[in-house]
Structure formats: structure tokens, C-alpha cells
Amino acid sequence: MESHREPTLADVAQTAGVSLTTVSRVLNNRGYLSQETRERVAEAIAQLNYRPNQIARALHGKSTQSIGLIVPTVALPFFGELTEHVEDFLADHGYRTFVCNSMGKAEREREYLDLLVSHRVDGIISSAHNDGLADYSSIHLPMVSVDRDLSTTVPNVCCDNEAGGRIAAEHLLKRGARRPALLTSRTGTHNLREKGYRQVLQQADIEPVVLTVEFNTPDAERPGLIRERLDLVSGDIDAVFATDDLTAAQVIEWASERGLRVPDDFKVVGFDGTVAMRRALPALTTIQQPIAELARAAVELLIDQIGDAASTSPDDDHSDRPSQGPRVPSPMDVRLVPGRTA
Known part of the structure; x- marks a missing residue:
């Protein structure tokens, strides 16, 4: 009977005829390995349709290459277009996007925040519209907002x-x-x-x-x-x-x-x-509004934050250094598009 469980790292190792350590080295591109060994592991991964466990990678201090995006709903034209551009720009940086539609509900926004944190995303972009949500202040992840003032520590990308x-x-x-x-x-x-x-x-x-x-x-x-x-x-x-x-x-x-x-x-x-x-x-x-430019700026700010966090050792004591604070982007220019209604 065909098994419906997801293949594991051990399955890849067994199929390729190598050790678990060797498979891990191939996936993380570490240590010397022959081309023949790399190809055997790659073939086993393709044969089994193996997907690395991103949460397990996060627990070992590795990036999950994923970002959470929270919007009210992509059914609204502004947020649909914003989501399209954010997802596209993140893909250019090698990230995949979890799109969360809060539907204007504060409780759903909280649930999505918990979900994104539990899935160890590398950062969050939020453009939801529930005011006074204190949950963001307890999240210690790189974060950017779009046209929403979350807190003084979260850069807000917006138009003028x-x-x-x-x-x-x-x-x-x-x-x-x-x-x-x-x-x-x-x-x-x-x-x-x-x-x-x-x-x-x-x-x-x-x-x-x-x-x-x-x-x-x-x-x-x-x-x-x-x-x-x-x-x-x-x-x-x-x-x-x-x-x-x-x-x-x-x-x-x-x-x-x-x-x-x-x-x-x-x-x-x-x-x-x-x-x-x-x-x-x-x-x-x-x-x-320059929606594509807003999306690009939000993504670039978040990528910068992720890079800063990765370059900082958790054991490094920065208590004696002055806080730089978030880089605050300037509001972007808007323009009048004339039509026949005014």
C-alpha cells in the first residue's frame, strides 16, 4: 500500500545510500562532498519529493526563508495589488509569503500573528486595520507596517x-x-x-x-x-x-x-x-498611490532588518550601545489622475 506520509531526511539518506549527516551537508552546502554524492542526494530528493521541514530548520537557528503578510483582505483593490507586489519582491529575494487576510477582525489578526510566530517566519509585514492591538509589541521579529502606525519601533511605509x-x-x-x-x-x-x-x-x-x-x-x-x-x-x-x-x-x-x-x-x-x-x-x-514602490520599500526595509538580526550574535551584549532605532522611511509622493468625475 502506498504511504501518504511526508518523506523524511532518513528516507532521503536511505534512498541515496548515504548517512543523515551527508544529506544535511548537501542541503546546507557545508563541507566537502563529491559531485557524485551531491547528485545521488539530489536524485533521491527529487524521487521522494522531499520538502525540508522549515520549522525544524528554524529551531536549529536557520532561516525559514518565509515572511508573513497580514492585510484586511486581498479582495480590496489596494490590498490585492499591494499583496501581489510584496509577494513578487520577496520572491526576488528568495522568500516565500504567507498571506493572511484578517477580514477586519482583531481576534483573527491575533490568531494569524500566533500562527506566523509558531511557524518561525523570518519577519512580518502588516497592513491590517485593527487599532490598539498590543500583540505586536510582544513579537520579537523583524517587522514593517504599510500605512499603519503599529508602534514607534516599527517603520511605517506610507504615501504622503x-x-x-x-x-x-x-x-x-x-x-x-x-x-x-x-x-x-x-x-x-x-x-x-x-x-x-x-x-x-x-x-x-x-x-x-x-x-x-x-x-x-x-x-x-x-x-x-x-x-x-x-x-x-x-x-x-x-x-x-x-x-x-x-x-x-x-x-x-x-x-x-x-x-x-x-x-x-x-x-x-x-x-x-x-x-x-x-x-x-x-x-x-x-x-x-505608488503601490509598487510602497511594496518594494517595505520589503527592502524588512530584508535589512533580517540581515541586521542575522549578523547580531544572541550572546553579544549591546546594553552599553546607543539605540539606533528603526530606519523611518519618508512618505512617498502621490499624484492626481484626472478623470471625468471632477
């Missing part, structure tokens, strides 16, 4: 959100809007897109109108809540800056349902400018 907010508001005013509203997920000092929007309206002596629909709102409820928020102020506003493109698309749909012509009667600007949304809604005016 404040500039994006200013550009969007300025564009709406230049196009003739007299009372543009902001539709965003959370209002407050942490929301730099809101900050940029408010700066422009303050300079123009216009009272801001800030509407919120929580980021983690279930998909089935989101369109209805957006309609409710807009209906409450429909007589007072003539434009919307939505802080993501999917929300902007729903604003356009709302305007159409209310008999408002876009952009003649009502103007809309979005944010993100993903490839998927540009294809699906090419008329949308949006603020485009």
Missing part, C-alpha cells in the same frame, strides 16, 4: 497622505465646488488625508463636512450606510473627496440615483488609483 488630501480638496475647489465633503473611515488627528482636506478648506474659509463609514463595515451594509450619510447632507454639499476608490464609486452611484449629473452637478475624487479600479472606472478622478 496629507499632501493627497490637500491635492484632492484643491482640485475640487478649482473645478468649482463650493462645499466639498470628506467621506472617510475614521476621523481624527491620525487621519492625514483628513488633515490635508481640512487645511485647504480652512484657507478657503469653508466649513468642513466630514462623514464616516467604518473601515471594517461588512460589505453588505456599506452601500446603505454611505447613502444614509450622504442623504443627511445632500442639500449642503456639491462634491465628495472619498478616501478610497471603492467608496468614491459608491458616491457616484448615489449621485446618479439622486439625479445628480457628475461632474456638472456633483463632483467626486477618490484615493488609491489601483490598476483594477482604473480599468473598472477609468472616468474616476483619483489620487494615485
